[in-house]
Amino acid sequence: MVQEAESKMAKSNGGILKWMAEYDRRYVYLVLFLVVIIPLLRPIGMAVSVSPDTQQYYNVLNTVKPGDKVFFTLNTEYSGFNELHSGIVASLRVLVEHQAKICFAVGHVEATIIPDLIIKEVKSEMDANGYQYGRDYVILGYVMPNEPAVAGMAMDFHAIVTQDSLGRSIQGTFLDDVHTWQDWDFISDFSTGLSTTYLQNHFALRGTTMIVNCIGVSVPSEKPYLNSGLIKGLLQSMKGGAELEYLIGHPGVGLTSMDAFTFGHYMLIVFIIIGNIGYLGYVRKTQTEARGG
Amino acid sequence: MVAFLDISVVAVGAFLAMCMFSTLYGKSNPLYALAEESYIGFATGLTIVWNVLYIWQTGIVNMMNGDWVLILSVILGIMILFRIHPKYGYVARLPIALVVGAQLGLSLRTIIFTGFIQQISSVIAPLFTGSAQTLLYNWTIAICVIFMLTFFFYTVEMEGALGMSARFGEYLLYMAFGASFAMTFMGRLSMFVGFMQSYTIPDWKTPYLLGSMILVLALIVWMDKTGLREKLTPEE
Numbered sequence: 001m002v003q004e005a006e007s008k009m010a011k012s013n014g015g016i017l018k019w020m021a022e023y024d025r026r027y028v029y030l031v032l033f034l035v036v037i038i039p040l041l042r043p044i045g046m047a048v049s050v051s052p053d054t055q056q057y058y059n060v061l062n063t064v065k066p067g068d069k070v071f072f073t074l075n076t077e078y079s080g081f082n083e084l085h086s087g088i089v090a091s092l093r094v095l096v097e098h099q100a101k102i103c104f105a106v107g108h109v110e111a112t113i114i115p116d117l118i119i120k121e122v123k124s125e126m127d128a129n130g131y132q133y134g135r136d137y138v139i140l141g142y143v144m145p146n147e148p149a150v151a152g153m154a155m156d157f158h159a160i161v162t163q164d165s166l167g168r169s170i171q172g173t174f175l176d177d178v179h180t181w182q183d184w185d186f187i188s189d190f191s192t193g194l195s196t197t198y199l200q201n202h203f204a205l206r207g208t209t210m211i212v213n214c215i216g217v218s219v220p221s222e223k224p225y226l227n228s229g230l231i232k233g234l235l236q237s238m239k240g241g242a243e244l245e246y247l248i249g250h251p252g253v254g255l256t257s258m259d260a261f262t263f264g265h266y267m268l269i270v271f272i273i274i275g276n277i278g279y280l281g282y283v284r285k286t287q288t289e290a291r292g293g
Numbered sequence: 294m295v296a297f298l299d300i301s302v303v304a305v306g307a308f309l310a311m312c313m314f315s316t317l318y319g320k321s322n323p324l325y326a327l328a329e330e331s332y333i334g335f336a337t338g339l340t341i342v343w344n345v346l347y348i349w350q351t352g353i354v355n356m357m358n359g360d361w362v363l364i365l366s367v368i369l370g371i372m373i374l375f376r377i378h379p380k381y382g383y384v385a386r387l388p389i390a391l392v393v394g395a396q397l398g399l400s401l402r403t404i405i406f407t408g409f410i411q412q413i414s415s416v417i418a419p420l421f422t423g424s425a426q427t428l429l430y431n432w433t434i435a436i437c438v439i440f441m442l443t444f445f446f447y448t449v450e451m452e453g454a455l456g457m458s459a460r461f462g463e464y465l466l467y468m469a470f471g472a473s474f475a476m477t478f479m480g481r482l483s484m485f486v487g488f489m490q491s492y493t494i495p496d497w498k499t500p501y502l503l504g505s506m507i508l509v510l511a512l513i514v515w516m517d518k519t520g521l522r523e524k525l526t527p528e529e
C-alpha cells in the first residue's frame with residue numbers, strides 16, 4: 001500500500017515537474033498579455049521610488065537657465081518612442097518651464113513625426129511661457145543619420161543644417177547664434193542607440209553638458225559613460241520616465257504604466273522559478289538517470 | 294467626438310499590430326505575413342522618401358544657392374548605385390572606401406578618449422579617503438576589475454591564486470551578463486507596455502485593441518483547424 005502510494009506520488013510529482021520543464025511557451029505570451037493589459041485597464045496606482053540616477057538626471061536638467069540653447073535629439077525609431085515617451089515629455093516640460101531655447105532634431109526617419117506629437121502634449125506650458133516658433137524653438141527633422149553629419153554640426157552647424165523640417169530656412173531663428181559645439185549649452189538625447197555615440201564623441205567629449213534617456217537594452221552600454229562623467233545624467237527606460245514624472249509632479253504615461261510594468265516583472269520572476277524547478281526536478285534528474293547515475 | 298480618421302488609424306494599427314504578434318502562436322500564418330510585408334513596404338518607402346528629401350534639403354538646395362562643392366557628394370552618391378551593375382560594380386568601391394575611411398577616422402579620433410582613456414581613468418578611484426559608502430563602492434570596483442581581467446589572461450596557466458581569481462572573475466562576468474539580460478527584459482517589456490498603453494489611452498481605443506486581439510486569435514485558430522493556415526501562408 002505504502003509503496004503504491006509512493007509510486008503514485010512520484011508519478012504525480014514527475015507530472016508537475018515535467019510540465020514545469022516543458023510547458024508550452026505560448027502560455028507565457030498569453031499570461032504576459034493579460035498581466036500587462038489588465039493593470040492598464042484597471043490601474044492600482046502602485047508606489048514609485050526615485051532611483052539615484054533619475055534624481056541626478058533631474059538635478060542636471062534643473063541647471064538649464066532661461067535662454068540656454070538646448071539640442072533636443074530624438075535618436076529613436078517609433079517602436080522605441082513608446083518606451084521613451086514619458087521621459088521625453090517630462091524632460092521637455094522641465095526645459096519649457098526653464099524657458100530654454102529648444103532645437104529638435106531626429107536621427108531616424110520614423111522619428112520625424114515625434115517632435116510634433118510631443119509639442120502637442122506640452123502645448124499649454126509652451127503657450128504659458130510664450131514660446132514662438134523660430135525665436136524659441138525650431139524643428140529640424142531628420143538631420144543626423146551618421147557620424148560625419150554630427151561631427152560636421154559640431155564644427156560648423158550651418159554647413160550641415162540650412163532648413164527646418166518643412167524646408168524653411170533656419171536663418172532668422174535663434175539658431176543664428178549657433179555655429180559650433182561651444183554655442184550649445186545643453187544636449188538632451190533620447191536614444192535607442194543610434195547617433196548617441198556620435199553626439200558623445202563630438203559634443204560631450206568637448207565639454208557640452210549632455211544627458212541621455214535610453215531604452216532598457218542600452219542601459220548597460222550607456223552606464224559606463226555616466227560613471228566616467230562623459231554624460232551628466234542617465235534616465236533609464238520607461239521606469240526612469242515615470243520617476244521623472246513623479247519628481248516634476250506631473251503624472252503622465254510613465255506613471256500610469258508602472259502597474260503593468262511591475263506585474264510584468266513579477267511574472268518573469270514566477271516563470272524563472274517555475275523553469276528552474278522544472279529543470280532541477282525533471283530535466284536534470286532525467287539526464288542523470290539516463291547516464292546511469 | 295472622435296474623428297473618423299483617428300478611429301481608422303487606431304483600428305488598422307491595432308489589427309496589424311496583433312497580426313504581427315500572431316507570430317507568438319508558434320506557426321507561420323498569413324496574417325503575420327500580411328503585417329510583416331506591409332511594415333517592410335511602408336518602412337522602405339518612408340526611408341526612401343526621407344532620404345531623398347534629406348539629399349534635396351542638404352544637397353540640391355545648397356547647390357542651387359551656389360555651394361557647388363556639394364556636387365562632388367552627389368556624384369559620389371550616384372557612384373554607389375553602380376554596385377547593382379554586375380560589370381561596373383567596381384565603381385562603387387571608391388565612395389564606399391571614402392565613407393568607411395571618414396567614419397573610421399572620425400571615430401578613432403574620439404573613441405580613444407570616450408571608450409578607452411576615460412573608462413580607465415574612471416576606474417582609478419581613491420581607496421583610502423571618502424565616506425564608508427564611497428570606499429565600499431571604490432574597493433568593489435577595484436577588486437572586481439582585477440578579478441575579471443585575470444579571467445582574460447589566456448597566455449598563462451590558470452593555477453592557484455590566479456586560477457581562483459579567474460574563476461571568481463568568471464562569476465562576476467555572469468552577474469554582469471545577468472544584469473544585462475534583466476535590463477534587456479525591462480526594455481522589451483517597456484516597449485510592449487508602451488505599445489499597449491498607446492492603444493488603451495484614451496479609453497475609446499480599448500475596444501479596437503481588444504477586438505483586434507480576439508479577431509486575430511480567432512482567425513488563426515480557425516485557419517489552423519480548417520487547414521487554411523498552411524494553404525494561405527506564402528512560402529518564405
